[in-house]
Amino acid sequence: MADSALPALARSAAARPARPAARMPRWLDPSRLIPWLVPAAIILGWQVAGSTGLVSTRFMPAPLDVVRAGWSAAQTGELWVNLWVSFLRALAGFVVGGGIGLAFGLANGLSKLSEKLTDTTLQMVRNVPHLSLIPLVILWFGIDEGAKLFLVALGVFFPIYANTLHGIRSVDPQLIEMGRVYGMNRRELFWRVVLPGALPSIFVGLRYGLGIMWLTLIVAETISANSGLGYMAMQAREFMLVDVVVLAILIYALLGKVADSLTRLLERTCLAWNPAYRNG
Amino acid sequence: MTASSALSFETVTETARTPSRPATGRALSVTLRRLTKAFDGGEPVIRGLDLHMPAGQFVAIVGRSGCGKSTLLRLILGLEEPSAGRISLDGRESRDTGALRRIMFQEPRLLPWARVVDNVAVGLGREGSRAERRERAREALDEVGLTPKADEWPATLSGGQRQRVALARALVSRPALLALDEPLGALDALTRIEMQAMIERIRIEQGFTAILVTHDVGEAVALADRILVIEDGAVALDVDVDAPRPRRRGDPDLAALEGRILDQLLACA
Incomplete structure (x- = not known):
């Protein structure tokens, strides 16, 4: 077994000479830590500025205060x-x-x-x-909930509509002709040629839609709600709880990131055939 | 691939004694009667063509760009409707011969989201179960020497390999008529020669009628039993090529024939 593993090991060692020979956890690999240096430095500087009184904590809470607010909430x-x-x-809404x-x-x-019947109307709206x-x-x-649902749904509708339409229109007509010549009926043509061809574009719409979803929700919850993250932030503002406000903002950012990562994962699974998405 | 084609050359030399018309396999004859095609009431692209291609013949159609040769192929395949005249395959009107007729396009036209083996299985349509289709697709891939690539995505293949997958897809249903629409035009010279040998070998094994549209006269001379030169939608020259197979590149008789056809093509400029 050791023999068969040797060439592979040698190859990876040649490709990444910086990697130490000893078994090190992946997250400790220096090349993986580099992207986190700048954020860590910013947070550290922020904490120092907060605790030394350089920045008033009335306007900008120190990171530890935010963590504490999160903990108690x-x-x-x-x-x-x-x-x-x-x-x-x-x-x-989504x-x-x-x-x-x-x-x-x-x-x-x-x-x-x-298309003739509805596209012009939709483009106007x-x-x-x-x-x-x-x-x-x-x-x-x-x-009510109806208001938020309506706004989020309306916001999400357009990017997904436009990108799906674009995706279907840009499917290679030569492939469609090939499908016809090889005897595919309309159903097979849709499932085997048109939909997979439109999928990359639909995913673009999905990601735009997710961005708009959070944006709309934040605005809607901030303006009119009696529960939810936006409501929590607005309540905190009333009582000057800056740390909770910042906490809410950070959670929104985190949720956006999670949604984006899920989409990426889905993309990589569904579009594995496309070199642009492989191991991307 | 090189090993398998070297082997197949042996079989070719054996069968080649009787000029390339095997008894096994099915083949369609193609008959055109006063075939005419004009697009949207413009000048006709095909003008009253009368033509008979016996079953199992390898016909090459050469001509300048825009002479109507691709249109003729599409008409025979049923991809276009004739404006006038009739096309019959084996004496029948050419409707619904489905998997009996197959085409290989200039581009591979593989589904990028399907594995190589599933792309080949497209050629089988709804025949049998999925596992059976895959099994037959693997056999067809073996025939073009691409068994190791069966589970790859088309994006990982070279241009020549993709075109071989397209050939396997065209052949997996054992068609009786194979139309080739300049399928090797985009390949480099060496790959093209290999592909020509492969097409020649498989045709001799399976015995289908083949119609090759090309602007490469050398290719037509190397592969065809009969060469048609099309000019302005009509047959300008119709020659039989009865040189034995496999044909040697640079053979003086073939070179003379190639020169004659080129002269014909250039004369009408």
């Missing part, structure tokens, strides 16, 4: 409740808006009639900034 359970509420809103966007994108990409509808939405739905 987690212990009272307030954090989890708000996080869960925000997550459900984001998910519901599923509804994304689902409708995908459906319209597919329909308009596949059927000329459907697209030019309305969806956040400008907030006053109207509050009038319609109050500050």
